[in-house]
Amino acid sequence: MVPLNWYILLSAAVFTIGVFGFLSRRNIIIMFMSIELMLNAVNISLISFSHYLQDMRGQILAFFVIAVAASEAAIGLAIVIALFRNKATAHVDDIHEMHG
Amino acid sequence: MISQLFFAYFAFAIVLLSVLVITRKNPVHSVLWMLLLFFHIASLYLFLNAEFMAAIQIIVYAGGILVLFLFVVLLMNIREELRISKFIGAWPTGFTFAAGLLVVITISVRSFVAGPQGKYTIDLIKKESNIKVLGKLLYTDFLFPFEVASLILLVAIVGAIVLAKKRVKS
Numbered sequence: 165m166v167p168l169n170w171y172i173l174l175s176a177a178v179f180t181i182g183v184f185g186f187l188s189r190r191n192i193i194i195m196f197m198s199i200e201l202m203l204n205a206v207n208i209s210l211i212s213f214s215h216y217l218q219d220m221r222g223q224i225l226a227f228f229v230i231a232v233a234a235s236e237a238a239i240g241l242a243i244v245i246a247l248f249r250n251k252a253t254a255h256v257d258d259i260h261e262m263h264g
Numbered sequence: 265m266i267s268q269l270f271f272a273y274f275a276f277a278i279v280l281l282s283v284l285v286i287t288r289k290n291p292v293h294s295v296l297w298m299l300l301l302f303f304h305i306a307s308l309y310l311f312l313n314a315e316f317m318a319a320i321q322i323i324v325y326a327g328g329i330l331v332l333f334l335f336v337v338l339l340m341n342i343r344e345e346l347r348i349s350k351f352i353g354a355w356p357t358g359f360t361f362a363a364g365l366l367v368v369i370t371i372s373v374r375s376f377v378a379g380p381q382g383k384y385t386i387d388l389i390k391k392e393s394n395i396k397v398l399g400k401l402l403y404t405d406f407l408f409p410f411e412v413a414s415l416i417l418l419v420a421i422v423g424a425i426v427l428a429k430k431r432v433k434s
Contacts, residue, residue, distance in 0.1 A: 166271045169373055171312075174275045176369040178282050180362040185286030187358030188351045193291045193337055197298055200329065201282055204305055207317075215312040219382030220401050223314055224409075227402070230324055231413045235420030237329045241336045242427035249430075254291075254340045255348065 171212035179205035192247075192254050196240050203233045267311075274308050289350050291337045295330055302326045313386065316395045 182201035189195055207226045214222025247259060281301040288294040302325045309318035352358075389397055402410055 166267055168378070169376070170271060170275070172373050172376070173370065174278065176366055176373070177279050180366040180369075181279070181282040181286060183365060184358050184362035187361060188355035189286060190352050191291060193333065193340070194286060194294055197294060197333065198286060200298070200325075201285065201301075204302070204325075207321075208305065208308065211309055211312050211314050211317055215314065217379060217382055218384050218386075220384045220397055221382075223317055223398060224402060224406050226314075226317055227320065227398075228409060228413055230320055231417060234324055234329060235416050237332055238420045238424040239427070241332055242424040244336055245339065245428045248339060252341060253344070257352075 168212060168216045172209055175205045175209035175212070177205075178202075178208065190256050192244055192256050195256070196237065196244075200233060200237065203229055270311065274304055274311070277304050278308070287350070289346055290342060291340075292334070292342070295333050295337060298333075299326055299330055302330070313389065314394065316398055 179202050182198045182205060185198035185201065186195055189198070207229055210222045210226040210229070212222075214220060214226075244254075248254075251259060251261075253259065278301060281297055281304065284297040285294050285301060288297065302321060306318040306321040306326075309315075309321060384397060
């Protein structure tokens with residue numbers, strides 16, 4: 165039997181890797197993928213809590229997290245496409261004119 | 265013993281693949297490593313008796329979100345992307361912040377006390393199947409959040425179309 169702490173530490177490790185990727189990459193796609201990484205880390209801990217506390221609410225919460233992640237990715241990538249139309253770059257530091 | 269070995273493999277692979285995702289220069293490689301990462305996370309869910317979540321992880325994440333990512337990656341100019349440096353100049357700041365966060369979480373996990381056990385024991389789930397239990401709960405106790413989630417998805421569909429469509433010249 166694997167202790168619950170291992171799952172929490174794995175989740176913490178993936179979350180911090182996501183935080184590091186978000187803070188230190190400037191490619192907008194990779195930044196989005198770091199956000200997905202963080203959401204997945206939270207899902208791992210939610211589902212492990214659900215299993216170890218014998219309560220299904222953790223899985224339900226993870227279900228909603230996945231729904232929100234899907235809509236977030238759709239909206240975010242639509243914004244990226246709208247940005248590409250004005251300026252063909254994926255580097256967020258180059259996108260600094262926000263008029264109209 | 266064998267379950268711990270399984271967990272060790274999956275934990276190692278998940279951490280390694282996460283590092284690969286954020287350190288690749290070419291975004292296409294990142295997306296493909298992320299695909300492998302999602303399959304590993306889905307296997308971890310199977311390991312935690314969450315079959316439905318494992319299926320959803322593969323269908324929604326690997327089948328939906330990552331394909332969306334791949335579409336957008338193919339729109340952008342990869343050749344320019346390969347020329348500029350990967351990380352920003354101040355990446356040690358981000359690294360320090362992330363490492364500090366990991367240390368804080370590790371310290372706080374040590375004083376974690378598990379709450380009372382719920383009624384969904386493994387025997388009950390085995391008798392009724394995971395999907396049935398989850399569906400019953402989702403359509404009774406969590407009906408309102410479920411409807412709100414459908415509204416969020418509707419907003420996402422409408423918003424994505426409005427944002428990404430070409431502006432009509434009037």
